[in-house]
Amino acid sequence: MPLEWIGYEEAVRYYYLEQVAYSCGSTLYRVRGGYNSTTGRRSAIDLNSIIATEGSQQASLKGRTSYTPPLNNPTLFRRDANICMYCGKQFRNSDLSRDHVTPVSRGGANTWNNVVTACKRCNNHKGDRTPESAGMQLIAVPFTPTHAEYVYLQGRRILADQMEFLRSHFPRRSRLRQRTEV
Numbered sequence: 001m002p003l004e005w006i007g008y009e010e011a012v013r014y015y016y017l018e019q020v021a022y023s024c025g026s027t028l029y030r031v032r033g034g035y036n037s038t039t040g041r042r043s044a045i046d047l048n049s050i051i052a053t054e055g056s057q058q059a060s061l062k063g064r065t066s067y068t069p070p071l072n073n074p075t076l077f078r079r080d081a082n083i084c085m086y087c088g089k090q091f092r093n094s095d096l097s098r099d100h101v102t103p104v105s106r107g108g109a110n111t112w113n114n115v116v117t118a119c120k121r122c123n124n125h126k127g128d129r130t131p132e133s134a135g136m137q138l139i140a141v142p143f144t145p146t147h148a149e150y151v152y153l154q155g156r157r158i159l160a161d162q163m164e165f166l167r168s169h170f171p172r173r174s175r176l177r178q179r180t181e182v
Helices: 008-016 057-062 073-079 120-126 147-154 160-167 175-180
Strands: 020-035 042-053 096-100 115-119
Touching: 008 020, 008 042, 020 160, 042 160, 073 096, 073 115, 073 147, 096 120, 115 120, 147 160, 147 175, 160 175
Parallel strands: none
Antiparallel strands: 020 042, 096 115
């Protein structure tokens, strides 16, 4: 199961500590170390784009269907493809805001299923009302991403083999699966 993005330094640490169960994908880096005083050979570790580490308690928690990824604006905006869920236009992150479909003041929660991406104009127009009472309509229903989808939403530059691996863990009816297919 995909857990998180790590840098090459942390990957080297996992290899050195012999905590890599297996690796797949393409080789990204060859990290060279020092020279062995006895043999004169230089150490090197090849780092693949995907590594599986020995299991942990954290991994088993993230694999459960009850696990909810943390909510933050950059991943929310990416979930909604930087599109305002009211006017349907695409914006830069700096022109977007988080809108609570049911306002917090009216009992709405700050959860993935109650928040959408909105441009500042639409969010101000909606104000402290529900979309219905503001005469606005949502263009998509908010959803909670699975952990694999959340890992995708956090990624910046995802390699083809990494995307294939992540997509294989998306639910069959995932909107993100449809968006990422070539």
